[in-house]
Amino acid sequence: MSNHPDVPSNNEDSTQNMIENTDVDTNADSVEDITLENDLAIEEFFAPSGSAQLADDFRSGYVAIVGRPNVGKSTLMNHLLGQKLSITSRKPQTTRHRIHGILSNHEMQAVFVDTPGIHRNEVRAINERMNKAAVSALVDVDLVLFVVDSDQWRDDDLLTLQKLGETDLTIVLVINKSDTLKDKGSVLPLIETFNESFDFADIVPVSALKNQNLDRLQEVIASHLPVAAPIYDTEQITDRSERFLASEIIREKIMRSAGDEVPYDLTVQIDAFKDEPAHTDPKTGRPRKACTFIDATIYVERSGQKAIVIGDKGQRIKQVGMDARKDMEQLFNKKIMLTLWVKVKRGWSDDERALTSLGY
Numbered sequence: 001m002s003n004h005p006d007v008p009s010n011n012e013d014s015t016q017n018m019i020e021n022t023d024v025d026t027n028a029d030s031v032e033d034i035t036l037e038n039d040l041a042i043e044e045f046f047a048p049s050g051s052a053q054l055a056d057d058f059r060s061g062y063v064a065i066v067g068r069p070n071v072g073k074s075t076l077m078n079h080l081l082g083q084k085l086s087i088t089s090r091k092p093q094t095t096r097h098r099i100h101g102i103l104s105n106h107e108m109q110a111v112f113v114d115t116p117g118i119h120r121n122e123v124r125a126i127n128e129r130m131n132k133a134a135v136s137a138l139v140d141v142d143l144v145l146f147v148v149d150s151d152q153w154r155d156d157d158l159l160t161l162q163k164l165g166e167t168d169l170t171i172v173l174v175i176n177k178s179d180t181l182k183d184k185g186s187v188l189p190l191i192e193t194f195n196e197s198f199d200f201a202d203i204v205p206v207s208a209l210k211n212q213n214l215d216r217l218q219e220v221i222a223s224h225l226p227v228a229a230p231i232y233d234t235e236q237i238t239d240r241s242e243r244f245l246a247s248e249i250i251r252e253k254i255m256r257s258a259g260d261e262v263p264y265d266l267t268v269q270i271d272a273f274k275d276e277p278a279h280t281d282p283k284t285g286r287p288r289k290a291c292t293f294i295d296a297t298i299y300v301e302r303s304g305q306k307a308i309v310i311g312d313k314g315q316r317i318k319q320v321g322m323d324a325r326k327d328m329e330q331l332f333n334k335k336i337m338l339t340l341w342v343k344v345k346r347g348w349s350d351d352e353r354a355l356t357s358l359g360y
């Protein structure tokens with residue numbers, strides 16, 4: 001992924017010239033001042049990542065986002081990052097993997113671990129895996145954002161809090177969806193109640209969806225991270241592979257389109273991910289743009305679900321493919337050719353071995 005899609009192809013030479021040009025007499029007249037300013041801006045633009053001016057007391061660390069399904073963990077991470085990396089849908093439990101999203105500015109770097117909910121009374125193997133992932137995500141984090149829905153405080157929240165209470169982690173309570181509160185003032189007694197029930201390092205009401213109070217949350221996060229050098233390149237957005245992101249984008253499109261008709265345990269496997277550089281077509285002699293060819297298989301549990309995913313005369317799968325391709329082209333900043341398959345893999349969510357073979 002490039003943050004500078006408009007960089008000219010000969011930029012290495014240009015960068016060299018521009019850096020040399022900045023070394024000018026500081027008593028220069030106004031025209032030269034402007035030139036210097038421009039050169040500095042250009043130099044900064046082309047500067048190798050990580051070389052931007054970092055604060056002396058730069059803070060960095062790992063942040064886990066924890067909470068029961070559907071409270072808005074993925075939305076919160078996406079909106080904090082300003083990028084759509086984790087996948088949201090109206091169905092609970094859409095997050096199955098740990099996803100690292102990285103928020104960097106010149107003062108701090110927060111590396112987010114987006115965890116699935118910690119559930120109880122879940123019998124199926126897939127949920128046990130998710131529980132393990134949720135708990136293991138908490139090892140070695142510097143800060144936990146414990147997310148709750150502003151309108152409800154449920155048994156599941158308490159269960160998660162009990163688990164958190166057994167650790168000596170720093171925990172910030174994020175009261176999400178505050179936009180849904182009819183009376184804004186009602187958040188105050190809510191804060192009071194939460195405060196009495198647990199020793200939170202901070203309590204921040206936000207609306208992840210409407211980007212309300214996220215600046216404050218960002219400040220609070222920074223204040224609880226240790227003073228340390230950046231963990232990742234400050235321009236890096238995710239350490240997840242494009243393959244993974246591609247599969248999550250396809251899954252999201254199906255979930256959005258098929259709604260309640262498909263179970264959340266539908267999975268998408270990327271079978272091929274091949275980058276083809278720009279070249280001249282040997283047959284036609286015409287130039288062809290660089291392109292990434294992606295083949296993916298969507299696994300469902302029953303043939304009825306397969307029919308739903310494919311849709312009437314293949315309409316749904318066609319739309320899913322088109323929507324997913326558009327998102328991928330935007331995210332990866334390159335041309336994509338996407339081929340989708342739908343297969344039935346019976347009862348796979350109950351089968352530990354099948355889960356392992358699918359990469360869980």
Ligand SMILES: Nc1nc2c(ncn2[C@@H]2O[C@H](COP(=O)(O)OP(=O)(O)OP(=O)(O)O)[C@@H](O)[C@H]2O)c(=O)[nH]1
Binds near residue numbers: 071072087179
């Ligand atoms: N009104 C409102 N809705 C929100 C807000 N944040 C998230 N949502 C909605 O809540 C639903 C669930 O959000 P997700 O981000 O997928 O929730 P999650 O906690 O990651 O869910 P799991 O992946 O199931 O653990 C989506 O429909 C979001 O649009 C918010 O601040 N306000």
